[in-house]
Amino acid sequence: MRTSKANTPRTFTDLGADECWRLVGVHGVGRVVFAGATYTRVVPTTYDAIHGTAYFRAPTFGELARRADGHEVLLCVDNVDRHDLTGWSVEMTGTAHRVEDAATVATLWSLGRPQSWFPGLQTQWIALPVAQVRGQRVSDHRYRRGSTHSGTISDGHPVASDGRRLTVWENEGGQVRELPYRG
Known part of the structure; x- marks a missing residue:
């Protein structure tokens, strides 16, 4: 991703x-x-x-x-x-x-x-x-360490960061689950 x-x-x-x-x-x-x-x-x-x-x-x-x-x-x-x-x-x-x-x-x-x-x-x-x-x-003024931000990655999965880690979610059949992120 x-x-x-x-x-x-x-x-x-x-x-x-x-x-x-x-x-x-x-x-x-x-x-x-x-x-x-x-x-x-x-x-x-x-x-x-x-x-x-x-x-x-x-x-x-x-x-x-x-x-x-x-x-x-x-x-x-x-x-x-x-x-x-x-x-x-x-x-x-x-x-x-x-x-x-x-x-x-x-x-x-x-x-x-x-x-x-x-x-x-x-x-x-x-x-x-x-x-x-x-x-x-x-x-990039929008993404600084320690800041919070969210968006989507190229395949459309939602993504969020608290400045220390990146979290990616997937909605499959109504079930939302956290995905391991391999950047």
């Missing part, structure tokens, strides 16, 4: 730089976009955001470390609430470079995070000093 919320108009709100950094600072997982040899690469990664710079690790001789160093890179971080069909997206761009300064490398290793997702030995820290940050939040 799918809810009819997929057809609900959404509100897109631009996020200010401070809000973008706040969201990115607590998330830790994103996608790095960079130019490959003949194509654009999108690679999932873990990262740290510290004082206007995003840091992530990569294999020292891997494609990301080779191709991102000295080039424009995009880090995209998103969060989606599948229940409410809401979320946010932040894009950060800048010129990436390998972190060579011993004090910075020591500080990054001392943080103990993030665990890189790249296969192999990920000893190369990449810095993305952010030149531009922008973001958007998508929301």
